[in-house]
Amino acid sequence: MASDSTRPVTGYPAPNPNGFNHQPPPTATAFPYAAPPPQNYPYYTNNNHQYPSSTYYNPQRATFLRRFFAIIIATVIITGTIIFIIWLVLRPKLPQFRVESFSVTAPFNLTSNRLTTSWDVALTVRNPNGKITLYYDDVQAAVFYRGHSLADTYLAPFVQGKKSESALKASFAAASTFVDGRDVDGMNEERGKGGGSVGFNVRIIADVRFKAGIWRARRRLLKVYCGNLVVSVVGNGSRSNGLSGGPRQCSVGM
Structure with a gap:
């Protein structure tokens, strides 16, 4: 029968067989399992569909408008210049x-x-x-x-x-x-x-x-x-x- 000195005392941890008094550090996880259990997140559906923009750029129309306004401005300038030249030549006076x-x-x-x-x-x-x-x-x-x-x-x-x-x-x-x-x-x-x-x-x-x-x-x-x-x-x-x-x-x- 073993002696009482070699019998572990109930309520205390067993001695380290390597002869060290310090226990190895605990594992990094605080969970009782090796990895946290998966969580059930609700499935999210994005109903905000991005439709393509309805704005359509027409380069031909923009070019036509630029030319149209350029012609109007040129006509006004030419007409005003002609009238001014006529006025300088004739110099109309009131009766x-x-x-x-x-x-x-x-x-x-x-x-x-x-x-x-x-x-x-x-x-x-x-x-x-x-x-x-x-x-x-x-x-x-x-x-x-x-x-x-x-x-x-x-x-x-x-x-x-x-x-x-x-x-x-x-x-x-x-x-x-x-x-x-x-x-x-x-x-x-x-x-x-x-x-x-x-x-x-x-x-x-x-x-x-x-x-x-x-x-x-x-x-x-x-x-x-x-x-x-x-x-x-x-x-x-x-x-x-x-x-x-x-x-x-x-x-x-x-």
């Missing part, structure tokens, strides 16, 4: 208007805001252009007092050659035309302070064309203003003695 005479040709009756009278105006129109002919259409003239029209009329169309002058005459008639109370007071005040003189304005509007050879500009609206045409009107039933101060130059614009 000149001058009032030669202006008079009241019928009794000047202003009673109860009603005016009955008539006017005559004679103008000289000059074309200062040496290479351009002027064509006047739809010529309308009117006589005003302080911006309010008293009478108007239409004149016949006419043509002006290069470096030429034309005589233009117009007659106006007011038959019991209503006149604003402020204008009545203004006329009476002018007649009282100016020895019976009253200042009127004449305005002319016309469609004018500039033409030089085959070149023809589009129609333009010509505006002529002849202001402060003073005539002597002593009292009701009287006529004027003509334009005071001699011929008067008019302002012209478009």
Whole structure:
């Protein structure tokens, strides 16, 4: 029977047969198995399918658009250059208007805001252009007092050659035309302070064309203003003695 000294003590580890007191290090895994058990992950299906892009690049269409816009830009530049050269060569100028005479040709009756009278105006129109002919259409003239029209009329169309002058005459008639109370007071005040003189304005509007050879500009609206045409009107039933101060130059614009 073995002795008690060689019998292992219950509850303590068996001695190392190699004579060392230290045990070998434990294995690296903390699991009781050689490898962790496989885990059941849910199967993932990607339903987000990537479809090809619907955008389609057409090189022929892009080339056509580039050429189209290039042609438009070139046309605008060439047209503008031609117009600028023509303007430099021709140097178009506005016509000149001058009032030669202006008079009241019928009794000047202003009673109860009603005016009955008539006017005559004679103008000289000059074309200062040496290479351009002027064509006047739809010529309308009117006589005003302080911006309010008293009478108007239409004149016949006419043509002006290069470096030429034309005589233009117009007659106006007011038959019991209503006149604003402020204008009545203004006329009476002018007649009282100016020895019976009253200042009127004449305005002319016309469609004018500039033409030089085959070149023809589009129609333009010509505006002529002849202001402060003073005539002597002593009292009701009287006529004027003509334009005071001699011929008067008019302002012209478009």
